[in-house]
Amino acid sequence: MSAPPDRSLLRRPGPPPSVTGEDVRAAAELLRGVVTVTPVEDSRALTAIAGVPVLLKCENLQRAGSFKIRGAYVRMARLPDEQRARGVVAASAGNHAQGVALAARLLGIGAVVYMPVDAALPKIAATREYGAEVRLHGASVDEALAAALAESERTGAVLIHPFDHADVVAGQGTLGLEILEQVPDVRTILVPVGGGGLAAGVVAAVRSARSDVRVVGVQAAGAAAYPASLAAGHPVTAHGLATMADGIAVGTPGAVPFGVLHADRTEVRTVTENELSRALLLVAERAKLLVEPSGAAAVAAVLADPGAFEGPVVAILSGGNIDPLVLLRVVRHGLASAGRYLHLRVRVDDTPGSLARLMTRLAASGGNVMHVAHTRTGSGLALHQAEVDVQLETKGPDHCAQVLRDLQADGYGVEPG
Structure with a gap:
């Protein structure tokens, strides 16, 4: 008979666990020597557009191509030996899949990752190369996640959620600590938002040290669950998601990150598909950096409303894993938008x-x-x-x-x- 599955991710009555600056600092100790301290680059083009200094936090240059390795590693490093022995299971369209696969390899844990059947081939290949077993299931991340949960319940493997766990949020928040060290006078941090794990982690990191820093989340207008959820005071599901930014196309906010962002009264803005494609093109042409559409969301917010943010502004480039075929279409879309x-x-x-x-x-x-x-x-x-x-x-x-x-x-x- 298999051991019972880890149910820490299933919603329970009462408030979700909070995440503090101390939690983020503890996660940073776990990640020392594991993740890359990614660079921050000045953007003269965006500075000219915004009228204040704008810098880019290049998390697209992180190991496995995105910030996801931070949260995945912290979550898995804290598993007791008996849970590690049962292995882990996850679901993702790409970035979380690669983060989990790499973290599992580094920690010597077996990993199964469910991905939608139409997931980008380079992301599938990279996940397998990191050592995870990839299973293609369903037409969306939500369907893949349901299959991963069923696998967890059947085998006792620990489900590593992409954003809805305090350890994951704390791990993602280490990016915020780096920003505070690299840009001590930062006044605004723009963060791409899907389920909310990265934004919540950054808020937790920043609030414990700098109450004067404004953190603003950015969602694709075609997949924006957070504005309605924050207004309602509880997570609200957005239906009919339609955006090129598949990395932040999440229908329902996570309970843990939502609790952090709601308590902080964090603002979440939306950007259009045209703004996303223009942002990706600008970053490629002027900063010489390759990002995926979701990774360009923070830059898109600057293009959409250049005078809205007090500088210095740090825009997080959250990921760079883009299918070349998608890149071709997005660049063409960006050229048309521009x-x-x-x-x-x-x-x-x-x-x-x-x-x-x-x-x-x-x-x-x-x-x-x-x-x-x-x-x-x-x-x-x-x-x-x-x-x-x-x-x-x-x-x-x-x-x-x-x-x-x-x-x-x-x-x-x-x-x-």
């Missing part, structure tokens, strides 16, 4: 030379044609018409507007692509 990529459908006469004349006109406008599709038949086309689907690289919003004006002045029928 007005440097224009997609048009143009009606032309279906006569010899019409397509060549359109391409010549676009070349004269300074647009760089990236893709062309020429359609001669369709339900919306007259007998004498053809439609040209054109993707252009441009020089910015003003240039986009000028290209449209030039085409319309020449009599072309133009619609956005």
Whole structure:
């Protein structure tokens, strides 16, 4: 008969355990020599936009590519020997999976990780390379988590939750201690928020030392459970999550992090998909850093409301594990959002030379044609018409507007692509 599962993550009556600055400092001792003290880099581009100093905490350069190793290691390092012997189980779309797998390898613990069937192949491969057994299950992290919980109950393996445990929150909070040491005059810290473990840990770390530092959480508008939850005073589930930032696409806040953030009255803002993609592009181009969409959320908050934050501002780049195919789509989306990529459908006469004349006109406008599709038949086309689907690289919003004006002045029928 298997040993009973660890049920410390299942919600119980009464308030969830709190996390203090002392808890975070104790976690930092456990992590000494295990995690990298990631650098903080000045961002001249964001400083110019915000009008105050903006710095980037480069947790995308952490071991396993994100902050998740911090909480996973602390949680697992504190397991008694009999629980370590039963192994651990987790569920994740990628970052937590890699953090758990690496922590398990470092601690000599067997690990099974459930991932959604459509999880990015590089994240699946990395999790396996760290030594964990990967099982693909379900269409979402929530479904994978249900399978992981069932595995825990069946085998007695300890469920390592991605955010809803005091040890995990304390481990993530060590990032906040690093910020206080690296930027002693920091006044605002911007933190990506999914389940809330990182933000709660940073709040716990900062509040015990600096009451003057403002911590602001940032969620994707398409997966924002925290604003409604904080307003209601209890976790509220957000349905129909839709965002490119899969690392922070969490439907229900964790009880432990929610308790910390609610007690602190932490503000949580939302950012759009356009702002996320623009932020990722800016970090890549100007800071020469590769981040995933969720890792760019803090930067997106600066772009969305540049004058809202007292400086110095530290924006946490929480992760850099991005599928190259997703990166390609996000960069294209970011170029469009920044007005440097224009997609048009143009009606032309279906006569010899019409397509060549359109391409010549676009070349004269300074647009760089990236893709062309020429359609001669369709339900919306007259007998004498053809439609040209054109993707252009441009020089910015003003240039986009000028290209449209030039085409319309020449009599072309133009619609956005």
